Amino acid sequence: MPAPIGTKLRQQRKLRGLLQADLARAAGISPSYLNLIENDKRQVGGALLLRIASELGIEVEELSGEKEQRLLDELSELLSDPVIGGVKVEPGQLHDLVAQLPTVAQALHRLYRGYVDASASVETFANRLKSDPLLSRLLHQILSHVTAVRSSGEIIRSVPDLSRLQQHRFLDTIDREARSLSDLARALIAYFDQSVRTRPALSPVREVDDLIIGENNYFPRLEDAAASLRAEIEAAGDFGEATLTQLLAQRFAVQVQVAFAAHAGHEGLSQDFGFNAEERVVWFQRTTSMATRQFQLTRLLAELTHGELIDEHVHDRRLTTASAQRIAYRALASYVAGATVFPYSRFLGDAQTHQYDIDRLRQAYAASFEQVAHRLVTLRRPNEQGIPFGFLRADPAGRLTKHFPLPGLQLANTGHACPLWVIYAAAHSPGQILRQVVQFPDGARYLFLGRATPRGLASYHAQPFHSSVMLACDLLHADRMVYGQGLKLDDPALDVPVGPTCRLCIRRECEYRQEEALDVFGERPNLRLPLVPRDFPAPDPDPAGADS
CATH class of the missing domain: 1.10.260.40 (lambda repressor-like DNA-binding domains)
Structure with missing residues (x-):
């Protein structure tokens, strides 16, 4: 025009x-x-x-x-x-x-x-809500409490012949639900106010999370590629480190070295293994476990054989930066490796047969606890699904370093989770699987499984390090797992009362609280108060003493 x-x-x-x-x-x-x-x-x-x-x-x-x-x-x-x-x-x-x-x-x-x-x-806030299950769950809890208040009010108004005792019960319900609703609303408002002031746009890690969550952590084309790669490996011999080493040498002239020290020129984050592309050498420390060597060799083979397919998934509109695409490539390459080590239908059948006994699955597939846990989370194939699990990993400082959400469960994605969660107790019992039945403020009940794994020390001067992994599922599935045996699942009074994080938890009287709950209405805090209240009144002078 x-x-x-x-x-x-x-x-x-x-x-x-x-x-x-x-x-x-x-x-x-x-x-x-x-x-x-x-x-x-x-x-x-x-x-x-x-x-x-x-x-x-x-x-x-x-x-x-x-x-x-x-x-x-x-x-x-x-x-x-x-x-x-x-x-x-x-x-x-x-x-x-x-x-x-x-x-x-x-x-x-x-x-x-x-x-x-x-x-x-x-749209930015919508992405935040979609990728942050905590916020989404808070909104659902608010709606649930509003529905309960409205229902009780309608009963009182529409049923004229309620006894005084029944009326008091409904009024108590309204009072309880209203208090919970008030706490939830305050936490949500304060969280958004704080986010507006301090949070930048979505980070590369959050973009990758959005991609994985958006696909329900299941990628059909990558599963097909893994099935093809597994068939190719098994055609060359029994699946394992020896056959993987042989295939890498024959097809890509890549050699495998196991040594006492990191490979020369290595600048990666991991000191346990790495790949030198110029010299075509993949190397491992001698302290690296067999499960790690098998998985990383599979991942390298997956990247060399199906790199273009992984690239197609990485060039997704949800990944807007080069950093996000780089992180996603590593994550999806690991996905292909996991799907290759644990073929979908065979692994799901074994998990169901052994009631999701992770130790038995580890032995059957020569894998680690974390590798098995990862694969359990990805069993989301339509019409062939396993138990829905959520996944968390924490470093020794308790900071969450990896998460896969479970719909309905308030899993924190960054920072620290509730200090009562078993993922933190597991750090005190390395190598042992701990279980825990928890109940959230809204009455939702879950089974948590946690295990800490120490990293092998390469030398006397190496610092001890461990990571803790936690699986979570709705308590309704506990009877399908070996970990539900012996637990009194029908007695909520024995549950551990937990929240998502201290900042978003509405349990005001929790004696384990480490941070004040978010609050924008100026309520009196109940954490780390002085022994003597600041408004403590001074005693009145004794009139008798004043006259003497």
């Missing part, structure tokens, strides 16, 4: 009190031609536009229409937005709006840009 140069030219001519004939004669054109230009029926530019601008005593930019053209383009974008669907605007009307009411057109443009920015902010 051409910019309304003619309309603007006519406005400038009239402002100066010039007739069409006078301006046409001065510019060296006929009055009829100038009339066509002013009605935007003829284009004007070049030397003629310069002469007209000179006669009007203005800069040529005032008549070029560049600003108007940009405004027309922006308003055309506005009209194409789905929110304007059904509103028909003829091109000529838009042209007239820019020409005759430019300030109104600019106001519409600014409103539209504000709408676009607001929509982007809403």
Whole structure:
């Protein structure tokens, strides 16, 4: 759509009190031609536009229409937005709006840009809610409490013959639900207020989380690639370190070295293994476990044989930065390796046969606890699913370093979780699987399994290090697992009362609380108070003593 140069030219001519004939004669054109230009029926530019601008005593930019053209383009974008669907605007009307009411057109443009920015902010918060199960769960809890209050109120109002005792019970329910609702709302409001002030846009790790969560941690094409790779390995020999080493040497001229020290020139984060692409050498410390060697050799083979397929998954619109794509590539390569070490149907059958006994599965597949736990989380194939598990991993400082959420369960994705969770107790009993039945403030009950694994020390000077891994599932599935045996699952009084994190937990009287709950209403804190209240009244002087 051409910019309304003619309309603007006519406005400038009239402002100066010039007739069409006078301006046409001065510019060296006929009055009829100038009339066509002013009605935007003829284009004007070049030397003629310069002469007209000179006669009007203005800069040529005032008549070029560049600003108007940009405004027309922006308003055309506005009209194409789905929110304007059904509103028909003829091109000529838009042209007239820019020409005759430019300030109104600019106001519409600014409103539209504000709408676009607001929509982007809403989308950012929506992504936050989708990728942060804590916030989503809080909203569901609020809705649940509102429903309970409303239901109890309707019963009191609509049932006239309730006894006094029944009325008191319903009033107690309303009071309890209202208190919980108030605490949840305060925690949610404070969390968002804090996030707006301190949180930047989604981090690369969060983008990768969004990708994995969006796919329910199940990637069919990668599963197919893993099945193909497993068949290729087994065609060369028994699945294991020896056959993997042989295939890497035959197909890619890659050698495997096991040594006492890190390979020369190694700059990776892990000191236990690495790959030198220039020398075509994959190396391991001698202290590296067989399970780690088998898994990492499988991952290397997966990247060499199916790198293009992994790349296709990495070039996803949800991954907006090179860092996010790099992190996702590593994660998806590990996914292919896990699916290769643990073939889907065979592994699911073994897990069900052995009631998800992770130690038995570790032995059957020469794998580690964490590798088995990872694979259990990915058993989400439609019509062939295992028990739905959530997954957490923590470092020695208790900081969460990896998580896979479980719908309905408030799993923190960063920072620290509730200090009562078994993932922290497991650190004090390395190598032992601990179990725990927990109950959240909303009454939801889960079975938690935790185990800490120390890393092998390569030398006397190496620092001891362990990571703790936790699996979580709804308590309804506990009877399908060996870990549910001997537990009194029908007695909620024996559950460990927990929350998601101290900051988002509404258990005000929890004696294990490490941080104050988020609160924006100025309630009196109940953590680390002085022994003597600051408003403690001084004793009145003894009147008798004053008179003596």
